[in-house]
Amino acid sequence: MHAGAESHTAFMAARRMDTVEMDTLEEGPEDDLSFQGMDVPQQHQTISDTAELASAPATPKRLTPPFTPSATSPTNQPSAAPAPPPFSMPSTSFSSMLAAAQPSSSSVHPQHPQSASHTPTGAATMPSSSYASPAVPRSPMISSAGAGTKTPRTPWTPRMLMSPIGTPVVKAITNMKSYLEDVGHLTKLNPQDAWLPITESRTGNAYYAAFHNLNAGIGFQGLLLPLAMFSLGWTWGLISLSIGYIWQLYTMWVLIRLHEATPGVRYSRYVELAEAAFGKRLGFWLATPANINLTAGTATTLLIVGGSTLKLFYKIVCGPECGTSPLTTIQWYLVFAMLSIVLAQLPNLNSIVGLSLIGAVTAITYCTMLWALSVSRARPPGVSYNIEGGKSIIAQTFTILNSLGIVAFAFRGHNLAMEIQATMPSTLKHPAYIPMWRGAKVANAIIAACYFPIAIAGYWAYGTMMLSSGILFSVYAFHQKDISRPLMGLLFLLVVVHCLSSFQIYSFSIFDNFEAGYTARRNRPISKPVRVAFRIFYVFTNFLIGVAFPWLSSLSGLLGGLSSAPVTFAYPCFMWLAIKKPKKYSFNWYLNWTLGLLGMLMAAAFTAGGIWSIVDSGLKLHFFKAS
Known part of the structure; x- marks a missing residue:
């Protein structure tokens, strides 16, 4: 049972790290941290995990600390080893929970060290892409170092905008202008x-x-x-x-x-x-x-x-x-x-x-x-x-x-x-x-x-x-x-x-x-x-x-x-x-x-x-x- 709990905890930690990498991939070319230092099998694993998350039923879940078997659990045995270092036992304070939720890169991905540009610096708010998935625990996620200070493309671009809308808007304006010119509400200038x-x-x-x-x-x-x-x-x-x-x-x-x-x-x-x-x-x-x-x-x-x-x-x-x-x-x-x-x-x-x-x-x-x-x-x-x-x-x-x-x-x-x-x-x-x-x-x-x-x-x-x-x-x-x-x-x-x-x-x-x-x-x-x-x-x-x-x-x-x-x-x-x-x-x-x-x-x-x-x-x- 101890081995099962340890493997379950490691699996959940790996899933959270894969989710962070996929959400970071959506940020744009400035913060493209995905697939850095990965070999081909790890890429396939990330994609499969993402597909699994997308296929999960969209039932909202309460934000709770990650599951860790306690000593009083019916499934706990006296000879069980202590919990792995990435996560600590649930605490009564939210600040201690945030501090405990910061795993080291060696414990999560010991075979793939992170580059200098991908150093976890602390908890951040959950990406919007994870809100609709019940398979992802509602715990604070790890973000890149520059995520909080990312500069928008223009002074009028919303900071939480993940996908560019300039091209569709320009196309819509162009099509509307052509339509108005055809019906005579806009003058066709030579x-x-x-x-x-x-x-x-x-x-x-x-x-x-x-x-x-x-x-x-x-x-x-x-x-x-x-x-x-x-x-x-x-x-x-x-x-x-x-x-x-x-x-x-x-x-x-x-x-x-x-x-x-x-x-x-x-x-x-x-x-x-x-x-x-x-x-x-x-x-x-x-x-x-x-x-x-x-x-x-x-x-x-x-x-x-x-x-x-x-x-x-x-x-x-x-x-x-x-x-x-x-x-x-x-x-x-x-x-x-x-x-x-x-x-x-x-x-x-x-x-x-x-x-x-x-x-x-x-x-x-x-x-x-x-x-x-x-x-x-x-x-x-x-x-x-x-x-x-x-x-x-x-x-x-x-x-x-x-x-x-x-x-x-x-x-x-x-x-x-x-x-x-x-x-x-x-x-x-x-x-x-x-x-x-x-x-x-x-x-x-x-x-x-x-x-x-x-x-x-x-x-x-x-x-x-x-x-x-x-x-x-x-x-x-x-x-x-x-x-x-x-x-x-x-x-x-x-x-x-x-x-x-x-x-x-x-x-x-x-x-x-x-x-x-x-x-x-x-x-x-x-x-x-x-x-x-x-x-x-x-x-x-x-x-x-x-x-x-x-x-x-x-x-x-x-x-x-x-x-x-x-x-x-x-x-x-x-x-x-x-x-x-x-x-x-x-x-x-x-x-x-x-x-x-x-x-x-x-x-x-x-x-x-x-x-x-x-x-x-x-x-x-x-x-x-x-x-």
């Missing part, structure tokens, strides 16, 4: 967008939208509105201006809502939206020429107006002390181009938000100054508001159409709506159209507060004597002696600053097109030297076009019919019909079909009126002769 100047930064907000829309919406074309009133008269002039304002505000709302009309897709450029609505080939040919005309053409016109205004600013500030050999007009164009090259090196559209803010403030300021100075000063003698008579019906008709084209050209910036909205973050709960529409509403309210007073006050102050170059040069021509030089110089300086800032926002669409082609071919971001070289080349190309065609700023009616009318008034309505597909014969369906068709008819009529105005007024087309 990796190339991170390399392009328009979509490189997506940190915009409602303030950015207001600044960009103001900078792009107010400009030199608004200064020509009194000239349109000259042919339309008070009544029809104000009616056409009001209808044009409401119409363009509606199409701006349409473009903003179509930015993410397709679930999971963002149309970040006007041409992309046109291709999605009309097909790739048709959409490209409908939108690209008009978009280039409204971006590169407007940039060239801004260079011409800015250079001419810069020349007048220098003349006003310097006065008669300037000398007899000032710079020529072409040289002032070059000065404006050099300033534009410096500002054009800003990397993306969000980086010029400061310029857009400056441009918006200067535009509001000089618009207010223009109508205030026009009203506060005495009107020139001989001012009349009667529409010229003596013309044929055809001539009067084309003159009216040209004036309507000027009104249409005054409302610009719709070709940049997609680009501005693309700079904003967008989620399912916070879509980008909300801040974009807020900024657009504020910008359009300010535009109305600038345009209507200019049209009314300019026409009241000058009537039929309004110069063809607009209210700015009319104020200078009629009131240069009535207005102080500092105030007049400030007025022209504000116009120059606004032209410089507006030149940048209209140029970024061209920058984006070039870099899109470059990155698509090279499959890498554009290098800084190539970016700088292209932007310098682009500005100098605009300079050469401005020198060759210095009369472009006089073609506002023609430009309004060719590009502004379809892009601003017609195309958005057809895009809404093609993408949103409203119910047939509903109010929305009738509204967009009517506005779209009327916009295309207006575009053709305005173009014809612009051509007739050029022929009728005898506009002298001086090539390479800037006045």
Whole structure:
């Protein structure tokens, strides 16, 4: 019996040591102490013991000291040897029990000495893998030296975590992201967008939208509105201006809502939206020429107006002390181009938000100054508001159409709506159209507060004597002696600053097109030297076009019919019909079909009126002769 008790105790001690080794094996590669110094038979023995433990019934057991036969046991015999050294007799104190439960490595595994890295140092808590097995006594177990001080893999990993869960979680997140992209709750971003100047930064907000829309919406074309009133008269002039304002505000709302009309897709450029609505080939040919005309053409016109205004600013500030050999007009164009090259090196559209803010403030300021100075000063003698008579019906008709084209050209910036909205973050709960529409509403309210007073006050102050170059040069021509030089110089300086800032926002669409082609071919971001070289080349190309065609700023009616009318008034309505597909014969369906068709008819009529105005007024087309 003594021999049986001794063998049973040794078997239980060996089982506990094998369990410790198997639990230590589960700890990870840092504490892998299993099979150190074992031969093959011992490995098989450990595995078989583990299988036996796993097959035992899962009945919980009370934590008791290991069984040791006592002297009073019925199975005890007087000649029995004392208990083996690994375990002592049960004690009344738990601390003595813990101390007695520490066997020496030689008594448990005398034929396999432990290595230096596997030195038992005391009792530890029971591994979680042993809780469900009734075959393992609930006594304190031996752990490795570093078990209590093991560092987690990351600061957020639970210390009692035995198996890594990073890979399954990552897979689940990836699968969920793919599912949300498929159903349209997440936007599939084009990796190339991170390399392009328009979509490189997506940190915009409602303030950015207001600044960009103001900078792009107010400009030199608004200064020509009194000239349109000259042919339309008070009544029809104000009616056409009001209808044009409401119409363009509606199409701006349409473009903003179509930015993410397709679930999971963002149309970040006007041409992309046109291709999605009309097909790739048709959409490209409908939108690209008009978009280039409204971006590169407007940039060239801004260079011409800015250079001419810069020349007048220098003349006003310097006065008669300037000398007899000032710079020529072409040289002032070059000065404006050099300033534009410096500002054009800003990397993306969000980086010029400061310029857009400056441009918006200067535009509001000089618009207010223009109508205030026009009203506060005495009107020139001989001012009349009667529409010229003596013309044929055809001539009067084309003159009216040209004036309507000027009104249409005054409302610009719709070709940049997609680009501005693309700079904003967008989620399912916070879509980008909300801040974009807020900024657009504020910008359009300010535009109305600038345009209507200019049209009314300019026409009241000058009537039929309004110069063809607009209210700015009319104020200078009629009131240069009535207005102080500092105030007049400030007025022209504000116009120059606004032209410089507006030149940048209209140029970024061209920058984006070039870099899109470059990155698509090279499959890498554009290098800084190539970016700088292209932007310098682009500005100098605009300079050469401005020198060759210095009369472009006089073609506002023609430009309004060719590009502004379809892009601003017609195309958005057809895009809404093609993408949103409203119910047939509903109010929305009738509204967009009517506005779209009327916009295309207006575009053709305005173009014809612009051509007739050029022929009728005898506009002298001086090539390479800037006045």
